[in-house]
Amino acid sequence: MNSIRLGEIDSRLARVFEDNRNIYRKLKQLLVTCTQSNSLHDVCHMFPYLQEHLIHHFQMEETLMGQNYPGFSAHKSAHQALQQDFSVLWEEHTQTGPSTSLIAKMILFVLTLLVDHHQEHDRPMEKYLLEKFHLV
Numbered sequence: 001m002n003s004i005r006l007g008e009i010d011s012r013l014a015r016v017f018e019d020n021r022n023i024y025r026k027l028k029q030l031l032v033t034c035t036q037s038n039s040l041h042d043v044c045h046m047f048p049y050l051q052e053h054l055i056h057h058f059q060m061e062e063t064l065m066g067q068n069y070p071g072f073s074a075h076k077s078a079h080q081a082l083q084q085d086f087s088v089l090w091e092e093h094t095q096t097g098p099s100t101s102l103i104a105k106m107i108l109f110v111l112t113l114l115v116d117h118h119q120e121h122d123r124p125m126e127k128y129l130l131e132k133f134h135l136v
């Protein structure tokens with residue numbers, strides 16, 4: 001388990017949950033801004049946020065689950081695929097600037113992260129950690 005103490009696991013898991021709540025809040029903020037602003041620049045605040053937080057969030061999950069976790073390889077591969085997908089969006093964002101197409105792709109990316117990835121990979125990891133360390 002990469003020599004993490006039990007208290008650290010508890011606080012890091014809480015941080016992972018908080019990160020997911022913050023990403024959800026950013027998505028909601030993005031959608032609200034889409035309904036209220038005519039400026040595409042106004043709705044792009046999510047790109048720098050994800051650029052800054054996504055890799056750290058994935059690394060924290062990978063450290064938490066540890067290489068002995070049965071789903072480690074699949075979960076890590078899913079993180080790499082998401083990072084690649086985000087890199088493509090970030091490249092488009094920096095090269096061509098905001099567009100309705102890019103914002104739609106960002107919404108799809110975040111939904112994939114929060115719904116599909118969370119259901120397929122994060123939830124089983126959280127359940128495993130909570131049970132393994134008797135945190136439930």
Ligand SMILES: [Fe+2]
Nearest residue numbers: 061075121122
């Ligand atoms: Fe994950």
